[in-house]
Amino acid sequence: xxxxxxxxxxxxxxxxxxxxxxLSVLNQSYKNIEYIVIDGASTDGTxxxxxxxxxxxxxxxxxxxxGIYDAMNKGLAQASGDYVLFMxxxxxxxxxxxVEKIFATSPNADIYYGETEMYDENxxxxxxxxxxxxxTFNWRSFKYxxxxxxxxxxxxxxxxxxxxxxxxxxxxxxxxxxxxKKASNIVNTHLYVAKYLVGGMSKQKHRExxxxxxxxxxxxxxxxxxxxxHVVIAFNLGFYFLKHRRTNx
Numbered sequence: 706x707x708x709x710x711x712x713x714x715x716x717x718x719x720x721x722x723x724x725x726x727x728l729s730v731l732n733q734s735y736k737n738i739e740y741i742v743i744d745g746a747s748t749d750g751t752x753x754x755x756x757x758x759x760x761x762x763x764x765x766x767x768x769x770x771x772g773i774y775d776a777m778n779k780g781l782a783q784a785s786g787d788y789v790l791f792m793x794x795x796x797x798x799x800x801x802x803x804v805e806k807i808f809a810t811s812p813n814a815d816i817y818y819g820e821t822e823m824y825d826e827n828x829x830x831x832x833x834x835x836x837x838x839x840x841t842f843n844w845r846s847f848k849y850x851x852x853x854x855x856x857x858x859x860x861x862x863x864x865x866x867x868x869x870x871x872x873x874x875x876x877x878x879x880x881x882x883x884x885x886k887k888a889s890n891i892v893n894t895h896l897y898v899a900k901y902l903v904g905g906m907s908k909q910k911h912r913e914x915x916x917x918x919x920x921x922x923x924x925x926x927x928x929x930x931x932x933x934x935h936v937v938i939a940f941n942l943g944f945y946f947l948k949h950r951r952t953n954x
Contacts, residue, residue, distance in 0.1 A: 715773060729798045
């Protein structure tokens with residue numbers, strides 16, 4: 706029997722993009738999908754758009770929440786599938802047969818993962834993420850940065866637990882590491898599996914996100930090792946921008 710996939714979409718005031726995200730899920734060739742939408746009490750017409758597809762949803766919740774990870778926890782609590790995927794508003798499953806292709810790569814994996822393509826606000830492709838998905842992945846793989854985006858990882862629901870709400874911006878990193886530590890069969894699909902809308906996070910939130918990431922990485926990898934790893938991250942980042950500046954000159 707085909708495994709059941711719970712796809713969870715979190716949305717708040719994103720009428721411009723929510724339908725595009727929803728159709729990338731609802732029109733999948735893979736039929737054993739449970740689709741859950743968690744709306745944070747939107748006021749811009751988002752809910753009107755979502756309700757056009759309500760009959761095709763397993764669950765729709767629209768209420769105020771305490772932030773994105775609180776909303777994601779609400780979705781996780783509703784999920785009953787064998788696997789869970791978070792595909793938040795603005796992002797897309799890569800192609801309409803992507804889920805079918807993923808589950809065809811290998812049976813009964815604990816985690817399936819793939820590559821992500823970035824898009825700007827006008828939905829123009831920016832190419833692959835700077836952090837390429839690693840050939841092999843385990844809980845230590847994030848030591849030089851988040852090499853897999855949460856849109857590109859399908860996880861066995863039995864390995865999941867609620868997101869830690871002490872982290873406001875980077876709890877998805879903590880969540881994936883926890884799952885990866887429990888996983889014994891992690892499959893690289895070698896596919897592009899998600900399209901990611903590049904967000905406009907403020908500098909203040911970006912700084913807070915980096916502080917949280919440092920705290921999470923120190924917890925799992927050790928403080929001294931994490932400092933050394935961040936020197937490598939800074940070097941790689943500088944080399945990346947220097948290389949691309951020369952390419953663009």
